[in-house]
Amino acid sequence: MELIQQLVNGISLGSIYALIALGYTMVYGIVRLINFAHGDVFMVGSFVGFYAVTMLGVGFVPALLLAMAACAVLGMIIERIAYKPLRNAARIAVLITAIGVSLLIEYVTIYLRGAQPEAYPSTLLPDRNLELFGVVISSQSLFILGTSLVLMVLLQFIVHRTKIGKAMRAVSHDAEAARLMGINVDNTISATFAIGSALAGAAGVIFGIYYTKIEPLMGILPGLKAFVAAVLGGIGIIPGAMVGGLLLGVIESLVSGLGYSLWRDGAAFVILILILIFRPAGLFGKNVREKV
């Protein structure tokens, strides 16, 4: 019974990682950029949702949509200002810029509102506990899992069935060739950032509801964990991010459940190292040989 409860705990934790990892993996898939500011966009989304609820007094759905919209805009601004001028620069320069952007967002937030934590209003979503054979499942965790799945399916649909998705795949394959074929590469990349950041915003609001406490540095650890999840599933692969996130959540819960709660974060990063050594393309990735 304890084991099943731990699995349930792990899946609800993992669905949040999965939701953040979806945006991570998508941006990487299209522009080959590890956007370390993604976790901070998630934080901004959480705060936008919080202020929408407490100041504007709106309900859950409008708050979620507002947060997603604000993050989409933020994502596009970040891309335009920080990443676009570096598009032809060395990979490492862009990576360092991403870290800089991440710190900038964190400390601008602290400057604007202070570092003190904020508590999400608990009335936003009904919170009921279902009890099945001694295992407690909260309605909120089911809801989070549901949202992650819906967003993943939606994302798959956008990438594989729509025009912009086709453009994304083309840009990801070969940006120069795509440009020659008349695809507006800049707009496509902007759209990628908008969608990825909107997902992070949604994750922020959901995180706030589930874990109550939000603060300006809350994006760092979930951001890193989501990165591990994306690598675990195979970075750039959308179902991989989902599975990687869930798997990571379950592993963390089991590690804590065995009495090694202090090793939980360590375990996540050991997984990152192991996967990079033994299967760098991730669980869902195929080994692609570079053409010479």
Added chain:
Amino acid sequence: MKKKRAAGVFFSLMLTAGLLAGCGGNQQGGGSSGGNGGGGGDVIKIGANLELSGGVASYGQSIAEGLDLALEEINKEGINGKKLELVKVDNKSEAAEATNGTIKLISQDKVVAIIGSATSTNTLAQVQVANDNKVPLITPTGTNPTITNKDGKVNEFVFRTCFIDPFQGTVAAKFALNDLKVKNAAVLIDSSSDYSKGLAASFKDAFTQGGGKIVAEEAYVAKDTDFRATLTRIKSKNPEFIFLPGYYEEVGLIVKQARELGLNVPIMGGDGWDSPKLVEIAGKDALNNTYITNHYSSGDPDPKIQEFVKAFKAKYNKAPDAFNALGYDTAYFLADAIKRAGSADPVKIKDALAQTKDLQLVSGTLTLNEHHDPVKSAAILEYKDGQQQFKTKVNP
């Protein structure tokens, strides 16, 4: 075009540098007008090194409010014709920043004494600097015993206004055994905090000595958000009581998640719980059946306490918590010592602080023992619908 922009950047940098230099100059000027050691002139400078932002910002801000109120009152008359001036630095709830802050207060601002920090960990980071520079350091709320005594040796320049951890842990254990009548308990600590470990150790000692049994011992680290796995593990051991000596940010989440998992036993902690944020994070219902040991309660009918509550409400429009009260008391503790020392010399102030006896403060009557620790009583409070209710007072 390019040149123009470069010139613009250059000049704006110059301007910033000029401004910064100007500020620095001003500050130094202020320091020298205060005189070396802050003794001369009409003001006595005292420093406050507090958690004004970061993980436990609510403590630092509460203490600062208490200090400001007390200094306002003290400065109406002044001390030996001089006014006290408070120089605040923010240690961002980080130990390294706390050390830096104290070095800055001593070397740049030339303060005669320092108040802070709120947590044991951050105070411990300042102890060495204060001792080496012979400037008294008073923590309003740092409860770890090693702050004032290390390996049987008293830290000459370090004092506190609150009681120490072993006392809190012992009081909690006695309360659990005698009032709640539980026989076994689980302990969940923040392994990154000296405060949490200290309370847990004394709780375990007193609880097992009183015939109780510890059935589970688990740990987390500050900044965690998901405790469900650890709580599930605790639940499987069926404890009748959980001792949770942590800080409000994590405690709020832990209590909430414990109740969600159906862990409805009484949960108890120390003064680290005391923050209005706790109620927001955990929720009113989840906090029912939880208890804390604390330095004071605004519900205590004592007239001195009620007078303070009234003055505080008039200034801040809210009821003071224990951190407000201890901040307020610390200012009076220091002011009393400066008055008795008759001088703003840090070493004389230190001697006067050490001899403090029967000083009437809001959080009780303060007498320092030979370890520089005050001997005073603790209050036990219960949360009912998000409100702290005064339950009982325990004397040492």
